[in-house]
Amino acid sequence: MSETSRKPKYSDSKHLPIYRYKAKLIQAVEESTFLVVTGETGSGKTTQLPQYLYEAGFSRNGKIGVTQPRRVAAITVAQRVAQEMDCTLGKEVGYQVRFDDCTCQDTVVKYMTDGCLLREVLADPGLSQYSVIILDEVHERSLNTDILLGLLKNNFSNPSKATKGRSFPLKVVVMSATLETDKLSAFLSCCPVFAIPGRVFPVECTFGSAVKPKDVESTAYVKEVVKVALDVHTSELAGDILVFLTGQSEIERACDLLFEKAESIDYRYDVLDQTVEGLLILPLYGSMPTDQQRRIFQPPPPGIRKCVVATNIAATSLTINGIKYIVDSGFVKQLNHNSRVGMDVLEVVPISKSEAEQRAGRAGRTSSGKCFRIYTKEFWEKCMPEYTVPEIQRTSLTAVILTLKCLGIHDVIRFPYLDRPEERFILEALKQLYQFDAIDRRGRVTKLGELMVEFPLHPGLTRALLKAASVGCEELLLPVAAMLSVENIFIRPGDPDNQKEADKKHRALAAKTGGMNDFATLLSVFQSCKSSDRPSSWCKDNWIHWRALKSAFSVETQLREILLRLQQRKDFPVETFDGNKSELFRRCLCAGYFTNVARSSVGKVFCTMDGHGSMVHIHPSSSLFEQEVDLNWVIFHDVLVTSRIYIRTVCPIRYEWVKDLLPKLHEVDVYELSSVAREEVTDEEMMKWETREAAKRQQEVSTVDVVKKLERRNDETSVSDARARYLQRKQQRQQNKAL
DNA sequence: GAGCACTGC
Numbered sequence: 001m002s003e004t005s006r007k008p009k010y011s012d013s014k015h016l017p018i019y020r021y022k023a024k025l026i027q028a029v030e031e032s033t034f035l036v037v038t039g040e041t042g043s044g045k046t047t048q049l050p051q052y053l054y055e056a057g058f059s060r061n062g063k064i065g066v067t068q069p070r071r072v073a074a075i076t077v078a079q080r081v082a083q084e085m086d087c088t089l090g091k092e093v094g095y096q097v098r099f100d101d102c103t104c105q106d107t108v109v110k111y112m113t114d115g116c117l118l119r120e121v122l123a124d125p126g127l128s129q130y131s132v133i134i135l136d137e138v139h140e141r142s143l144n145t146d147i148l149l150g151l152l153k154n155n156f157s158n159p160s161k162a163t164k165g166r167s168f169p170l171k172v173v174v175m176s177a178t179l180e181t182d183k184l185s186a187f188l189s190c191c192p193v194f195a196i197p198g199r200v201f202p203v204e205c206t207f208g209s210a211v212k213p214k215d216v217e218s219t220a221y222v223k224e225v226v227k228v229a230l231d232v233h234t235s236e237l238a239g240d241i242l243v244f245l246t247g248q249s250e251i252e253r254a255c256d257l258l259f260e261k262a263e264s265i266d267y268r269y270d271v272l273d274q275t276v277e278g279l280l281i282l283p284l285y286g287s288m289p290t291d292q293q294r295r296i297f298q299p300p301p302p303g304i305r306k307c308v309v310a311t312n313i314a315a316t317s318l319t320i321n322g323i324k325y326i327v328d329s330g331f332v333k334q335l336n337h338n339s340r341v342g343m344d345v346l347e348v349v350p351i352s353k354s355e356a357e358q359r360a361g362r363a364g365r366t367s368s369g370k371c372f373r374i375y376t377k378e379f380w381e382k383c384m385p386e387y388t389v390p391e392i393q394r395t396s397l398t399a400v401i402l403t404l405k406c407l408g409i410h411d412v413i414r415f416p417y418l419d420r421p422e423e424r425f426i427l428e429a430l431k432q433l434y435q436f437d438a439i440d441r442r443g444r445v446t447k448l449g450e451l452m453v454e455f456p457l458h459p460g461l462t463r464a465l466l467k468a469a470s471v472g473c474e475e476l477l478l479p480v481a482a483m484l485s486v487e488n489i490f491i492r493p494g495d496p497d498n499q500k501e502a503d504k505k506h507r508a509l510a511a512k513t514g515g516m517n518d519f520a521t522l523l524s525v526f527q528s529c530k531s532s533d534r535p536s537s538w539c540k541d542n543w544i545h546w547r548a549l550k551s552a553f554s555v556e557t558q559l560r561e562i563l564l565r566l567q568q569r570k571d572f573p574v575e576t577f578d579g580n581k582s583e584l585f586r587r588c589l590c591a592g593y594f595t596n597v598a599r600s601s602v603g604k605v606f607c608t609m610d611g612h613g614s615m616v617h618i619h620p621s622s623s624l625f626e627q628e629v630d631l632n633w634v635i636f637h638d639v640l641v642t643s644r645i646y647i648r649t650v651c652p653i654r655y656e657w658v659k660d661l662l663p664k665l666h667e668v669d670v671y672e673l674s675s676v677a678r679e680e681v682t683d684e685e686m687m688k689w690e691t692r693e694a695a696k697r698q699q700e701v702s703t704v705d706v707v708k709k710l711e712r713r714n715d716e717t718s719v720s721d722a723r724a725r726y727l728q729r730k731q732q733r734q735q736n737k738a739l
Numbered sequence: 740g741a742g743c744a745c746t747g748c
Contacts, residue, residue: 070746098748115748144747247744286745311744333744346743391746399748456748488743503741558748620741642742 013051013084016044017197025049025194026056029132029171033156034191036184037175040198041361045175046136047081050109053132054085059108061168062131067114069142070317071097078102078111085109098456099554114144118403121151122453125407126166138176138184139354140316141390141419147400149174149187150416151407157189179354179387187418201364203326208374221329222250224374226257229327232372233305234265237273239324239369240306242314244359246333246348251283251309252494258307277303284310284318287487290547296320315358319365326363326371328356330379336394339428343614343639344396352388353380390419397421397429398459402438405445406453435595435664436463447571454562457485464592469563470573476585478563479526480519482556484637484649489525489552490621491543502543509542510623517651518622519589519637520582526552586635587657593635594661598647600632606647611665619646633658 013019018039028035039045050064058064068074078095087093094103095111103110114135121127133152138145152172174184178195185193210224222245229243245251262279265271280300284293297320300306308320312332332351337344351359356373363369373380392400404412413426433439436459438449445453448466455462461481468477483489490506493499509528513520525542529549532538539546566572577584598606598616608614618625619640635658637649 113747115746119748140746142746247742249742287743313745315745317745335744348744485748492741499741617740625740640741640743643740646741 013044013048016048017042017199018044018048021194021196022048022052026052028192028194029053029058029173030056032191033169033172034153034188035171035173036181036188036191036193037173037196038178038181038193039175039196040177040200041365042199043196045196046077047084049173049175050134051081051085054109058132058171060131062129063107064109064132064134065117065127065130066109066111066134066136067117067145067148068111069114069137069140069145071113072317073137074111074113075100075102078109081109081111099558114142114148118144118148121148122403122406125155127170128166130170131168132171132173134173134175136175138174139179141388141392143391143395143400146390146392146418147403149418153188153416154409183418187416200361201366201368203360203364203369203371205360205371205373207377207380208372209376210374221331221374222254223257225327225329226254226261228372228374229258229307229309230261230265232325232327232370233262233276233279233307234270235272236325236370238275238305240300240320240322241308241325241327242320242323242362243307243309243327243329244314245309245311245329246331247311248285248287249494251285251311254309255281255283258309275303276305278305280304280306282306282308284308284314286311286313287545293318314362315355319362321366323363323365324367324369326360326369328359328371328373328375330356330373330375330384334394337396337425339422339424343641345641350379350383350385352385354387356380356384392417393419393421393425397425398432401426401429402433402445402449402453402459405433405439405443406450410443432595433459436460436592438463448573451566451572454566455559457481457559460592460595461485462592464589465559465563466573467591468588469567470575471577471584471588473581473584473588474560474563476523476581477588478556478559479523479552480589481559482552483522483526485555486552487545487548489522489545489548491545492621493543505542506621507623515623516627516629517582517586518624518649519651520585521623522649525549526556586651586653589635589651590653590657590661593637594658595665596636596638596647597653597658597662598634598636600630600634606634609662609665614645616645616647618650619648622648622650624650624652 018025025037037045037049046066050066053059053064066077068077074095074097078093079089082089082091082093085093089095090102090104091106093109093111094107096103096116097113098116117133127133135145135148135152138149156170156172172188174188176184181193181195185191208224208228210221225243225245229241232241243254245254258279258281262281265279267277282296284296296308296318299322306322308314308323314320330350331348332355333346334349335344335346360371363371375383401412404415409415412430413423430439430443433449434441436448436452437446438452438459440446448463451466452459452462455465457465461484465474465477465481468474490502492502507515509525510518510521512528513524525544526549529535529538529544530553535549536546538544539549577587579587595610597609599609601607601615604617606616606618608616616639618634624631624634631652633653633655634647634650635653636647636651638647640646640648
């Protein structure tokens with residue numbers, strides 16, 4: 001290694017585009033509370049600005065905190081900055097992410113995930129430890145970043161107002177790519193915007209002819225993507241290819257097709273660049289084993305062109321060097337919350353224009369590149385939105401609203417959102433919190449709600465865990481809560497032989513606990529693996545995701561610590577319960593899942609009791625799927641919408657256990673919650689409401705009646721939009737096949 | 740009778 005390349009990177013930092021703006025940037029931060037800094041990737045803002053502020057003495061009174069939406073980014077950037085500042089990581093420069101706090105008393109520049117900072121705000125709303133907060137990658141619009149943005153505006157936009165727990169003013173810097181900076185500035189009291197030029201290479205984009213607007217619902221794009229990738233391989237100069245598709249099965253199909261077709265290439269005649277002698281095809285998606293993922297980053301052998309077929313993971317989370325060509329399908333899989341049917345639906349949708357630019361940009365990191373979009377210009381104009389709908393507008397807000405309420409923000413509707421979620425999403429969240437007893441009828445956080453907010457879990461799961469802890473059986477629920485908050489632990493391979501084998505093993509695991517309760521199976525898998533001598537090979541033998549289970553172990557430990565801390569409180573609820581263990585376990589689950597209750601309807605069809613009355617089926621992966629016994633009432637963890645509406649992770653219950661909880665599902669209506677949310681309820685109104693409620697209770701809204709009413713409803717009306725679209729797609733595919 | 744993108748506490 002030569003002397004120059006071993007020199008600390010600090011000397012390079014003077015050549016970064018940001019360097020010549022150093023003095024002006026420091027001045028801009030000094031002069032105002034809020035500052036928006038924009039610059040494309042490569043401008044150096046993430047690594048340099050915190051150092052400039054440190055040098056300028058901004059850390060005299062407190063830390064400089066920098067947030068990132070992703071763990072890896074927080075860690076790697078901290079490592080680099082520690083190196084540039086010539087100090088040990090974890091001393092002056094450190095990072096904090098979940099399960100990994102690498103900071104100390106002396107840490108003055110702290111990188112962290114946005115979720116970590118949000119947790120800190122909960123403990124210390126004045127952020128008294130910090131002198132500067134820098135929110136990075138704000139254009140990505142992660143849920144946590146959006147909430148932090150609103151909180152910072154809310155708490156610190158009036159500098160003269162004494163902020164609780166602070167003796168000196170806080171500086172807030174918001175960093176974003178060049179999109180929508182006017183909007184950000186306007187949001188933050190029309191603060192100044194500082195633009196830094198980036199250092200990126202040009203990427204030439206072309207449109208294709210394959211996907212026209214009417215093809216939105218077809219999967220023809222897989223074939224087209226393969227065709228274009230092969231064209232690039234044969235008729236473009238050397239350089240690696242990155243293909244964007246939407247999911248695992250699609251990627252595997254595309255890789256098979258590519259492999260098949262690449263075999264028939266005659267490298268003497270078919271390729272333009274004679275230095276190219278082969279094609280290395282590599283799939284890339286999140287649930288892939290990490291050692292397999294690592295292969296992606298190795299440079300290909302000489303003369304071989306690498307072609308990576310990836311999900312959106314390659315758009316922001318992972319950077320692959322040497323990519324010169326992009327093939328963009330124009331689609332992405334997105335989780336959307338559908339409030340009409342009250343569930344989350346994972347669906348394939350066209351990407352936004354800004355996302356398409358982002359994908360194209362992946363080819364211009366080290367030199368100029370080319371991006372081949374398989375869709376037409378018309379598709380771009382008519383089907384692709386300018387920007388991606390921010391997460392806050394398409395996810396369930398239950399946990400977020402509870403956080404806000406715990407921070408003393410009662411008017412969650414008029415909270416300053418950069419992009420306001422639809423009111424019905426907020427009301428739905430309030431309704432659920434009320435059902436969980438996390439807030440009372442006037443929207444105030446209850447004691448239970450204060451306990452719930454401490455857990456990094458879905459509120460329902462937290463509710464079940466707290467119930468278990470109050471009757472002294474947390475040992476049963478801690479592992480289950482952990483298992484349900486990590487990625488799916490059951491491996492189901494693509495090829496039929498292994499699939500049979502995996503299914504057999506999974507059925508055997510379920511049978512160990514009686515084969516009647518998927519939650520119990522999770523508990524058993526957790527315990528069996530934990531007590532095994534060689535846990536990783538135990539997982540391999542049983543077709544269980546070892547990586548996922550390992551993270552379940554960490555989550556369980558964390559939940560246990562939080563619970564122990566809360567149980568020290570004098571007011572921690574304690575209840576007694578008689579009955580056997582199986583009943584106790586399931587009754588605790590009911591406390592968190594009574595919103596997810598379904599009742600047997602006709603045949604094997606179940607009907608949900610959440611007021612939407614959707615007709616659902618037990619997913620074949622459930623141990624209850626092939627049970628012949630008559631099931632009457634069940635609770636379930638989640639819903640999957642594909643050919644049918646499936647409920648997964650299911651457990652039979654007795655009606656008596658939820659009887660008293662079910663009326664609560666129909667107790668409040670949206671109008672009433674709307675006034676609660678705004679805190680405009682006068683005492684008079686409250687009285688009227690109470691009387692009305694009392695009258696309702698007198699009527700004894702019978703749950704059986706509700707069931708009957710729901711059963712009379714036409715099946716089709718309760719089926720989600722997603723299902724209708726799925727059927728349409730399926731029909732279209734069948735037609736394509738027939739042709 | 741099986742269609743799970745990606746983050747994060």
